[in-house]
Amino acid sequence: MIPLYHDFTDESVLVFGGGPVGARKARRFAAEANVIVVSPRFEEDDYGDAECVRAEPTPDDVSDWVSRVEPALVVAATPDGGVNDAAERAAQETGALVNRADESAAAGDGDRAARSAVVPATIEDGDVRVAISTGGASPALAKYLRERIESEIDGAGAMAELTGQLRQELRETDYTPDERRAAVRAVVQSPKVWKALRTGESKARQEADRVIRNTVGGER
Ligand SMILES: C[C@@]1(CC(=O)O)C2=NC(=C\c3[nH]c(c(CCC(=O)O)c3CC(=O)O)Cc3[nH]c(c(CC(=O)O)c3CCC(=O)O)/C=C3\N/C(=C\2)[C@@H](CCC(=O)O)[C@]3(C)CC(=O)O)/[C@H]1CCC(=O)O
Numbered sequence: 001m002i003p004l005y006h007d008f009t010d011e012s013v014l015v016f017g018g019g020p021v022g023a024r025k026a027r028r029f030a031a032e033a034n035v036i037v038v039s040p041r042f043e044e045d046d047y048g049d050a051e052c053v054r055a056e057p058t059p060d061d062v063s064d065w066v067s068r069v070e071p072a073l074v075v076a077a078t079p080d081g082g083v084n085d086a087a088e089r090a091a092q093e094t095g096a097l098v099n100r101a102d103e104s105a106a107a108g109d110g111d112r113a114a115r116s117a118v119v120p121a122t123i124e125d126g127d128v129r130v131a132i133s134t135g136g137a138s139p140a141l142a143k144y145l146r147e148r149i150e151s152e153i154d155g156a157g158a159m160a161e162l163t164g165q166l167r168q169e170l171r172e173t174d175y176t177p178d179e180r181r182a183a184v185r186a187v188v189q190s191p192k193v194w195k196a197l198r199t200g201e202s203k204a205r206q207e208a209d210r211v212i213r214n215t216v217g218g219e220r
């Protein structure tokens with residue numbers, strides 16, 4: 001499996017099953033995509049901005065739903081293996097991706113369907129995103145690692161913004177490409193800049209300018 005970040009803006013995601021798992025996926029994808037959840041019951045508190053449609057499709061009905069909605073991704077989150085199988089087939093026939101919540105995508109067993117996608121545990125801080133998958137083998141481990149890494153990368157979004165700005169500004173100077181690279185690397189490695197970004201106690205930008213001066217000399 002190869003990790004990719006996919007932009008779902010203006011795309012649809014069709015979720016079968018409105019239990020805790022379907023609701024979690026609906027919330028996550030509704031942050032960006034148009035999400036439709038099809039389920040006979042909706043007992044969770046929060047489905048994000050998803051459209052909830054009350055229906056109990058049989059395996060034979062599933063492909064009609066998929067043809068009608070034309071989703072970029074189908075999520076199979078019902079406890080009915082026949083419905084989930086049909087959702088997987090319909091996705092494959094229409095070229096959509098498919099995420100099965102019920103079937104371990106455990107690495108190396110060769111059973112993973114074509115076009116299948118795994119939803120990773122994700123950490124977001126501004127434009128910085130870290131996604132963790134165990135290839136389906138151990139979601140509990142993915143969650144545990146996410147919790148550990150979450151505290152590690154506190155401030156990374158602000159660091160991305162600051163160094164993004166510095167990269168632009170350094171391009172306007174007479175520093176050589178090697179010097180520019182060294183300058184940006186020194187900033188991202190600087191404990192003082194990280195501390196300034198995390199605590200807001202001192203000015204991160206001033207600290208970064210100091211690091212750059214120490215690394216490649218004064219203004220050019
Ligand atoms: C990461 C996360 C994202 C999310 O779903 O948002 C996610 N599962 C999460 C939590 C979680 N899920 C489960 C537990 C209980 C402990 C355990 O079993 O480990 C916990 C932990 C908990 O709840 O504490 C049970 C479980 N999960 C799957 C099965 C079916 C099976 O394996 O057959 C069963 C057994 C059901 C049963 O026994 O009936 C299947 C999948 N779950 C995946 C993702 C995909 C693989 C990800 C990977 O590659 O690691 C995959 C393949 C498909 C998918 O759903 O996309 C989210 C953590 C979010 C976070 O907190 O950051």
Ligand SMILES: NC(=O)c1ccc[n+]([C@@H]2O[C@H](COP(=O)([O-])OP(=O)(O)OC[C@H]3O[C@@H](n4cnc5c(N)ncnc54)[C@H](O)[C@@H]3O)[C@@H](O)[C@H]2O)c1
Nearest residue numbers: 017018019020021022038039041056057077078079101102
């Ligand atoms: N990926 C994960 O993290 C994870 C975690 C737990 C369980 N699971 C698996 O995912 C499945 C869903 O998990 P859950 O905890 O939400 O289950 P759940 O049984 O609580 O909810 C399933 C939902 O599907 C609906 N449903 C039933 N038949 C349907 C049909 N024909 N069409 C559409 N919707 C239908 C039900 O009304 C219910 O709302 C489980 O069966 C389990 O195999 C995955």
